[in-house]
Every structure is written in C-alpha cells, then in structure tokens.
Amino acid sequence: MAVREILKMGDPRLLRVAQPVQAFGTPELLALVDDLHDTMVAARGAGLAAPQIGVDLQVVLFGFERNDRYPDAPPVPRTVLVNPVISTLSDAEDEGWEGCLSVPGLRGLVPRWSRIRYQGLDEQGRAIDREAEGFHARVVQHECDHLIGRLYPTRMRDLTKLGFTSVLFPEMDAQQSDD
Numbered sequence: 001m002a003v004r005e006i007l008k009m010g011d012p013r014l015l016r017v018a019q020p021v022q023a024f025g026t027p028e029l030l031a032l033v034d035d036l037h038d039t040m041v042a043a044r045g046a047g048l049a050a051p052q053i054g055v056d057l058q059v060v061l062f063g064f065e066r067n068d069r070y071p072d073a074p075p076v077p078r079t080v081l082v083n084p085v086i087s088t089l090s091d092a093e094d095e096g097w098e099g100c101l102s103v104p105g106l107r108g109l110v111p112r113w114s115r116i117r118y119q120g121l122d123e124q125g126r127a128i129d130r131e132a133e134g135f136h137a138r139v140v141q142h143e144c145d146h147l148i149g150r151l152y153p154t155r156m157r158d159l160t161k162l163g164f165t166s167v168l169f170p171e172m173d174a175q176q177s178d179d
Contacts, residue, residue: 001034003042004053009103015149018051018058020083024125029059033080033123036061044069045101046076047139049146052102058083059123060143069099073135081128084120084144088113089131096138098152099165107168109161110152112138 007014021029032055040048040061046069047062063078092114099107115133118140122128132140142152153162165172 001031001038004035004039006039006043006048006052006101007054009100009151009153011102013054013056014051014102014146014151016051016056017149018049018056018147020058021121024082024121024123029082029123032057032059033061036080040101043101046070046073047143048101049143051146051149058147060084060140060147062139062143070135076136076139079128080123081118081120081140081144082123084118084140084147086141086144087117087119089115089117094134094138096135097168098138098142100142100152102146103151103153105164105166106153106162107165108153108156108163109158110138110142110155111157112141112155116140118144 023029032050035053036048036050039053044067046064046067047060050057050059060081063076065075067073093111094114095109095111097107098110114137116137117131119129156162
C-alpha cells in the first residue's frame, strides 16, 4: 500500500500506550498491516509496530528469511500479531545487540527473556499461540515494547553499551549501519 514515515526517538507519540484492536478483517486494519509491511521492507527492518508509524493500535509485524541488518540471525516467521500477550517460560535472560528503526544509527546491548510464549490474534482475528527463544523471542519482545511506549534504551542496564552502529560494528558497511 504505502511506505509510511517512521517516528524517531523524541517524538512523544512513541511513548503512548497503544489501544487494543476491536474489529478484525476490516479494510482499515488490512491497510495498516500492508503499510507496516511495506515500511518495514523499505527500511530493511526485522519488525515494526503500529505506534512507530503514528498509529495507536496494538499491532506488530515481524519476521524475515534473512535480514542484512542482523546477518547472523536465524529466520523468524513472518507474523502479524494483534493485541499480544507475552509470558516468560524461564527466568533466564540473554543480552544481545539491538537496533531500532525509531532509534536510527544506534545499537545497544539489551537484556531480554530467553524463552517466551506469545499469544494474540492475526489481522483476521485468528488465534496465535507460539513459543519462541533466542533472536525470535528478542524480536517479539522488542516490537511489543513499542505497544507500551518503550524503546530499547529504556531496557538497557549499562548505557556504556549504547553507541553508533558504525563505531561498534565497523565491519558493517554504511548502508547497513543506518538503523
């Protein structure tokens, strides 16, 4: 449908709590999902949440076969997740480097639950109930944080591990470092 502008850190709209979706399969919801997809692909993202394009609804899209911004990451199934609920399956956490399309050019070392269960609905209202671990779990948690007005730097425990991608990972070319 359309590539939308991605809001950047500092925009107060990124700090709002998104509202649950009430109606499924509507032309408006399907258009939003198409816009999220087109915008995510154009920005080479691993995921995108509706609040990142200024829409206060609990809708996230994530997934890829391969992503050049995360070249070592395994594939994550393409998923539209509406009104998500995340629960942890273990107390174990992993720290990993994250970037965000709303925090361009930076990466930070972020702790996340290593194993989760996520539940919700797809854009047609069909139930989704999956378990995830590793990078898949990280992506889901990162995107769902956008629905509660959180950006990854607020999850970091050590801000000395926040920096420009081009400095932290000089082996990445300039095109890949524009998170």
